[in-house]
Amino acid sequence: MHDTTALLIELGAVILGLGLLGRLAGRVGFSPIPLYLLAGLAFGHGGLIPMAASEEFIATGAEIGVILLLLLLGLEYSASELVTNLKTQYPSGIVDFVLNATPGAVAALLLGWGPVAAVALAGVTWISSSGVIAKVLGDLGRLGNRETPVILGVLVIEDLAMAVYLPLLTALLAGLSLAGGSLTLLISLGSVGVVLYVALRHGRLISRAVSSDNPEMLLLVVLGLTVLVAGVAQELQVSAAVGAFLVGIALSGEVAEGAHNLLAPLRDLFAAVFFVFFGLNTDPAAIPPVLVPALILAVVTALTKIATGWYAARRAGVKTAGRWRTGGTLVARGEFSIVIAGLAVGVEPRIGPLATAYVLILVILGPLAARWTEPLARRFTRKSSPKIAPKASPVPEQSAAGEPAVEAPAAETPTASGPTDTAHSHG
Amino acid sequence: MEHTAHVSKTALPGVGTRYDLNTDSGRHISVVVHQDGRRIVAFHDPEDDDNCKDSTPLAPYEATALSKLLMPDPVGHLHQHLEIDLVTEHIPITKRSPFAGRTLGSTQARARTGASIVAVLRRTDAVPSPTPDFRFALGDTLVVVGTREGVDAVAELITGG
Numbered sequence: 278m279h280d281t282t283a284l285l286i287e288l289g290a291v292i293l294g295l296g297l298l299g300r301l302a303g304r305v306g307f308s309p310i311p312l313y314l315l316a317g318l319a320f321g322h323g324g325l326i327p328m329a330a331s332e333e334f335i336a337t338g339a340e341i342g343v344i345l346l347l348l349l350l351g352l353e354y355s356a357s358e359l360v361t362n363l364k365t366q367y368p369s370g371i372v373d374f375v376l377n378a379t380p381g382a383v384a385a386l387l388l389g390w391g392p393v394a395a396v397a398l399a400g401v402t403w404i405s406s407s408g409v410i411a412k413v414l415g416d417l418g419r420l421g422n423r424e425t426p427v428i429l430g431v432l433v434i435e436d437l438a439m440a441v442y443l444p445l446l447t448a449l450l451a452g453l454s455l456a457g458g459s460l461t462l463l464i465s466l467g468s469v470g471v472v473l474y475v476a477l478r479h480g481r482l483i484s485r486a487v488s489s490d491n492p493e494m495l496l497l498v499v500l501g502l503t504v505l506v507a508g509v510a511q512e513l514q515v516s517a518a519v520g521a522f523l524v525g526i527a528l529s530g531e532v533a534e535g536a537h538n539l540l541a542p543l544r545d546l547f548a549a550v551f552f553v554f555f556g557l558n559t560d561p562a563a564i565p566p567v568l569v570p571a572l573i574l575a576v577v578t579a580l581t582k583i584a585t586g587w588y589a590a591r592r593a594g595v596k597t598a599g600r601w602r603t604g605g606t607l608v609a610r611g612e613f614s615i616v617i618a619g620l621a622v623g624v625e626p627r628i629g630p631l632a633t634a635y636v637l638i639l640v641i642l643g644p645l646a647a648r649w650t651e652p653l654a655r656r657f658t659r660k661s662s663p664k665i666a667p668k669a670s671p672v673p674e675q676s677a678a679g680e681p682a683v684e685a686p687a688a689e690t691p692t693a694s695g696p697t698d699t700a701h702s703h704g
Numbered sequence: 705m706e707h708t709a710h711v712s713k714t715a716l717p718g719v720g721t722r723y724d725l726n727t728d729s730g731r732h733i734s735v736v737v738h739q740d741g742r743r744i745v746a747f748h749d750p751e752d753d754d755n756c757k758d759s760t761p762l763a764p765y766e767a768t769a770l771s772k773l774l775m776p777d778p779v780g781h782l783h784q785h786l787e788i789d790l791v792t793e794h795i796p797i798t799k800r801s802p803f804a805g806r807t808l809g810s811t812q813a814r815a816r817t818g819a820s821i822v823a824v825l826r827r828t829d830a831v832p833s834p835t836p837d838f839r840f841a842l843g844d845t846l847v848v849v850g851t852r853e854g855v856d857a858v859a860e861l862i863t864g865g
Contacts, residue, residue, distance in 0.1 A: 353718040353739075362717055411718065418759035421722060421734030421746030426714055433717045534739060599754035 283330035291320065291331065295549045306416070307644070308409050310611050311637045313549050317556015318564075318633070335554050342551030343616050344507045344521040345544040348499075350407065350436055351525015352533045352540075356476035359526065362433045369427070369589035370434035376581040378403040384574050390625050393449045397621035400442055401632050402578045406611025407432045409640060413606060413647045424590050424599040428606050431589055439613065440469045440523065443516040446617065450624050451514060465515040472523040484532040492539055499528070499536040500543075518616060548612065555615050556633065558622065563630040571634035579639065579646060582607045597658075598651050605650025609643020610636055743767040793855050794825070795862050797844045802864045809836030817857035819850025 295309075298316055302309035363370075381402030385395035410432060414420055444465035448458040475483065487502065489495040503524045510520025528536060586604030595603065618632030714722045720738040727733065732748035734756065746759035762770060797804050803811055814820055824831045824838065825845040831838065840846075848858045 358715060358717040361715070407718065415761075418744075418746065418756055420716070420719065420736045420744050421748070421756045421759055423754035425719075426716055426722070429717045429719060538740070595754050596752070598752050602755070 280330060284334060287331040288334060291553060295553065308412065308611065308640055310552055311640050313552035314556045314633055314637060317553040318559060318561045320557055335550055335557065338547050338550035339554035342547035343518050344503060345540060346548050346612055346616065347518040347522040348503045348525045349537060349540060349544050351522040352528060352537045354433060354526060355529045356473050356480060356526055359433060359437055360473065360477065362430045363437060366430040366434055369431055369592060370438065372588050373431055373435065373585045374403060374438065376585050377578055380574060380577045380581060384570060388570065390627065394621065394625040394628060396446055396449055397617060397628055400446060400617040401614040401635065402574060404435050404439065404610065404613040405432060405582065405607050406609045406613065406640065407436065409609040409611045409643055410606055413609065413644045417648060422599065424595045424603040427590050427593045427595065427603055431607060440519050441466060443519045446620060447516040448514055450621060461514045464513055465519060468515065468523060472527050476527045476529065480529040483527050484530050487528060488532045495535055496539045499540065552615060555619050559629045559633050564634050567631040568634055571631050571638060575635055575638040575642065579608045579642060583650060598655060601651040601654040606647040608639065608646035610639040789851060790849060791852050791855050792847065792849050793859065795846045795848055795859050797840050797842060798863065799842065800864050801862055803840050803862055804842045806840060807836065808834050808838045808840065811861060813858050813861060816861065817850065817854040819848050819854030819858045821846050822849050823847040
């Protein structure tokens, strides 16, 4: 068969398959990310149907997928939002980092993968999934809740921290010396600072330069600019993803909104390709051996996220029930854990299967945790301390698949030490 | 005696803005305004004020319709002071109507009844304030405003009843 023909047939089959999987996910009310990953596993090396012709195209598409994911994330935030959140919520950001990055780093060291892999795995367990969480908040009708700005604030700080973390990781993965690594970090910190400053002071100028009434021109200008900046960032040893994120932050107002609407479908397409690509490069046979560590890591980091949310909400003056909701909502990990793992796979191939298993568990557990942490916590705490907890109406039965695996503490601790006792069950 | 309600505003990074209103009756309502214009109206749980008991997403056009309903009705105010009772009715031009294909002017509706034909709905679009030379077609719907008696008289005239 002709090369291009084979490419078209394979690519068409893959994208059509993704579309059907996405519909299935929508019907069940789940994020399609785990299904995309599974699809990649099924097609990949050692999978059911090896793909040959379209491999190169999918690899390039995956790169573009990461760039678009980060660009649209940047477009969602204005520079002033980032700075305001950083000022008000930085303690929560620090607690978030300490509690959730540490388990990943420790796990990598225990597995004997070395310090670079530890930094990568720390990122995998640290960053919550903005995409999954935003969708869950909408689905559960909690956008009006008092704790929602706290949840979003934590996500914003994580996303901003990525702009520093990714270049550092890229430098470490490239095996740069300490001096080289420091230089990279300085460059990236400098560019983050400059972009934030320019976007705050002269955001309107940038947006006016890019702005266009013609959607076609806007699409080409924004996409071209982003890919170019991402490439230059990659060249400077700062990661391409960060370059794209900074472009997104620099654009604001109507341009950002227009570009967001135009690029969202592209992002959906290429992000799906990226997840498939990640699955393609993971050997399904490598997953069972890492299933147990992934499960332990998922349980531990679910608990640490709940503790993080509890602390962040307490700082914002949210009451007990809202603190549990905050913690439970933050549990979901997703696209960015995979992005980080994707960067690290070249150095430590074993990160791929572990991250895949870990994200598969938490992307499914996350929405359940968001829904059930508070009612469960309340039921367990009411037994031990009959305090202000109001008479709750019994939780309406939802069509949740199986028993939610969410921990409830034995006693309410007024500190951020988080739950201690576990009552664990798997659906 | 003008009462003003106090609305507080909270930024939701990446989502939009939330506005909160505590009513005199002791309820707490939130409106979330998405960056893309969608709205969510949420009623907070009296038992747990941090939590929304119920929420409804609204598309921009639905939010517009709802806001019109919530706006205190100027006609209602007039009604209190001036004792006029205006009604609005949609009157279709059917096969039996003597005015299909004739102009608005030829009906002399306002002179005869005191009610006004303020708009004509034709298929998917509306013609506001039609001029006297506007020609009706079969299937048009007339929007008529006036007193109860006036509107009834127009309906009789148009439908040929």
